[in-house]
Amino acid sequence: MLAVTPDDHPAVGPVAVLANPTAGRGRHRGLLPRILDGLAAAGRPVELLTADTPAAAEQACHAAVAAGASALVTVGGDGTVHRALQAVAGTSVPFGPVPAGTGNDFAADTGFPADPLAAVALIVAALRTGRTHPVDLARMSAGTGPERWYGAVLAAGFDAVVNERANRMRWPRGPRRYDLAILVELARLRPRRYTLRLDGVEHRFDGVLVAVGNCASYGGGMRVCPAADPTDGLLDVVVGGRFDRRTLIRVKPRIYAGTHVAHPLVRSYRAGTVELAAEGITTYADGERSLDLPVRISAVPRAVRLLR
Structure with a gap:
């Protein structure tokens, strides 16, 4: 509560x-x-x-x-x-x-x-x-640039790549552009090499899905970080490993219910500070184009007062 x-x-x-x-x-x-x-x-x-x-x-x-x-x-x-x-x-x-x-x-x-x-x-x-x-909110920075805040989820894997593709496309208009971007990026799907530091402890992995959540959901109800709690002073990190196209297509619908975290290629973590690096990834925070990797993200307890 x-x-x-x-x-x-x-x-x-x-x-x-x-x-x-x-x-x-x-x-x-x-x-x-x-x-x-x-x-x-x-x-x-x-x-x-x-x-x-x-x-x-x-x-x-x-x-x-x-x-x-x-x-x-x-x-x-x-x-x-x-x-x-x-x-x-x-x-x-x-x-x-x-x-x-x-x-x-x-x-x-x-x-x-x-x-x-x-x-x-x-x-x-x-x-x-x-x-x-x-x-709580999440505060993020990349190098010497300005800090940014987000409230829900930072995407830094396949979903971020799809968003970046869709934003570069001039045709078609509307939701079909995003659907086409998904098809294009599925055809190009390959795991990327990530370096992840959680409160200073380093993890390296090849993956296609990376999300850092202050809250549980993104994309209109997809519970990508289902255990995230915006009052616990921590960030939830969910990573999906070496998915091939067929596995990703099967697992992705499970994100709406948050049951994807039970898949053997998915790992979940929790930390106060998250450092994430990979080549060629522009992150999306709250669905908005944000910072290029590498980034540092910190949970900031009680950072905003909500009128409710």
Whole structure:
């Protein structure tokens, strides 16, 4: 159970709202006026942030927090959450995700209802009472570059390679592009050599699946790190070894239930600090393109206060 703590952030500024109108292929776009009206019931001003790119959305969140927002709320999926976390992580500004995307894994795994208006009601109740639930986040860095935060799962294996392939493709549009990227990468499937350090203890392996989870799920309900708990101060690491195409096709559907971890080629670990290296891998965190390997990831306990 998540701990409950009083919110010592002063409730004097507006509730800043980052909304992604294209999240979930726009199926909840018409709900935005009702969501904003619902948030206003908390008795605070509501400020809708404007941004036309993911980078601008992140900058808008940072600016809102710096200007004294009393809370930050997202309306979208995990990608929108990811942008907001860069601004609120490690601060006293509370955060509430309204799930309205294709994948809402962070919201689901931290106790928010799947219905957007029900999530708004939960957030408003928390704003009125000034109560928050602290949960952990993962903080990652690569070399001398800037640190990044994520809330759900970092993918650094086959799924990351597929995402990278799909993002480079200009045809077809929509979900078919991702399906085609899967077929292309299955045809090219080969285990890669990884070096993994868990709290300083080194492991080397050849594998096709690597996930580092603060939460259990990614990809819209795939429980890739089924034992992950965002309140235990640790990261869960799940690796899949030398799968061939046929084995990967059989095992991958089992990820939705989390039963893939029982396969003899799958290993699970838990650590506070994870260092991961391999050649030619760009990681994806919360479904968003992130850092190239090698990376260092640390669990940061109670890094964000959730409005629930």
